[in-house]
Amino acid sequence: MSEAPWLTVLGLGEDGLDGLPPASRQVLDRAEVVMGPPRHLSLIPQGDAERIEWPVPFSDGIPLLQGHRGRRVVVLASGDPFWFGAGSVIARHFGAGEWTALPGPSTFSLAAARLAWPLERTLTLGLHAAPLTRLRPHLAQSQRAIVLLRDGAAVAALAEWLTELGFGDSTLHVLEALGGPRERVRTGKAADLGFDDIAHPVCVGLEVAGNGTAIPKASGWPDDTFETDGQITKRPVRALTLSALAPQRGEHLWDIGGGTGSIGIEWLACDPSLTATAIEPRADRAERIRRNADALGQDRLEVIHGQAPEALGGLRLPDVVFIGGGLSNALLEWLSAHLNAGTRLVANAVTLESEALLAVWHEKLGGDLLRIELAQAAPLGPRRGWKSAYPVVQWSVTL
Structure with missing residues (x-):
């Protein structure tokens, strides 16, 4: 019979012991060591257990915790430790038989109960340790969100950022210390919030409103969504390219010749499980890709300043590759030699030379070869006519 876990991750509310069920109290009473942030430790009375403040940064606490392996240890966390909490980080460092978790009501559950919002x-979103721009893809009329924030200054920054984007009419429900004696709920508009005494811990119930521009949920965002110097896969071609790339959960993309970063950014926006690396030879464009990704809530995009294929060695291998710039025979030779079988490849060509190269490789490896010709209505004297864009040849293949 296996031994009981020595480590318990205990979800604690702002009411301290008053909110703990009997089983959680018993675990805490038997503990030899109690670890947690100073605020959590202050919520429980002094007992016989050794009390250890969890250090900052959080990762520094893992070796301390490992040093107490075999003793009865309780780690205090907020509410539900596995919802934007410490639980998953701790679980990665210990075996399944070593730890158990006793969650409490999450801040999200408490906030939804106060606001009468259906949580489903x-x-x-947990933005206490992440940029506010993670909200950007979700800013649309009538969207409701409960957002965990670091402190009162972060609430003020959120209100200012929303106003700058044209969402100053959004309602912010500021919820402090939910579930405890210091609980307070106040409401105001982002444009004139005016609260200067917001106490930690805090979350915001957000109801989005205003004249700001919402980002579409479909592929092919408007070109002016991105900061660009003109080197961008235009919206209709981008939509067709994302369709050809066909993102699936958990996949990793190489966006070679990233330009503005639009392909990698829209790829990431399809699903939070996706990852991407943009490879761009020009330093100014690599910096622009970084700015676009950060501003549009896709800060997890990895940006590599370098020339392919030289810059590809040592990178995490992709499931999917897009070549939007720098297409060459040497690059295609490298990719076909180094990538795993089953990797999907999509390449766009505009020049006659690159189109001819794709025709050669299509004959060699097969796949689909598609010619995209688009025209838009434009003034033609006093009337209108069709103005054609350069045709794009797109090759899609599974290696």
Whole structure:
């Protein structure tokens, strides 16, 4: 019979012991060591257990915790440790038989109860250690979100950022210390919030409103969504390219010749499980890709300043590759020699030379070869006519 876990991750509310069920109290009473942030330790009375403040940064606490392996240890966390909490980080460092978790009500559950919002239809985000721009893809009329924030200054920054984007009419429900004696709920508009005494811990119930521009949920965002010097896969071609790339959960993309970063950014926006690396030879464009990704809530995009294929060695191998710039025979030779079988490849060509190269490789490896010809209505004297864009040849293949 296996031994009981020595480590318990205990979800604690702002009411301290008053909110703990009997089983959680018993675990805490038997503990030899209690670890947690100073605020959590202050919520429980002094006992016989050794009390250790969890250090900052958080990762520094893992070796301390490992040093107490075999003793009865309780780690205090907020509410539900596995919802934007410490639970998953701790679980990665210990075997399944070593730890157990006793969650409490999450801040999201408490906030939804105060606001009478159906939690299953409310966006939930933990931004206490992440940029506010993670909200950007979700800013649309009538969107509701519960957002965990670091402190009162972060609430003020959120209100200012929303106003700058044209969402100053959004309602912010500021919820402090939910579930405890210091609980307070106040409401105001982003444009004139005016609260200067917001106490930690805090979350915001957000109801989006205003004249700001919402980002579409479909592929092919408007070109002016991105900062660009003109080197961008235009919206209709981008939509067709994302369709050809066909992102699936958990896949990793190489966006070679990233330009503005639009392909990699829209790829990431399809699903939070996706990852991407943009490779761009020009330093100014690599910096622009970084700015676009950060501003549009896709800060997890990895940006590599370098020339392919030289810059590809040592990178995490992709499931999917897009070549939007720098197409050459040497690059295609490298990719076909180094990538795993089953990797999907999509390449766009505009010049006659690159089109001819794709025709050669299509004959060699097969796949689909598609010619995209687009025209838009434009003034033609006093009337209108069709103005054609350069045709794009797109090759899609599975290696």
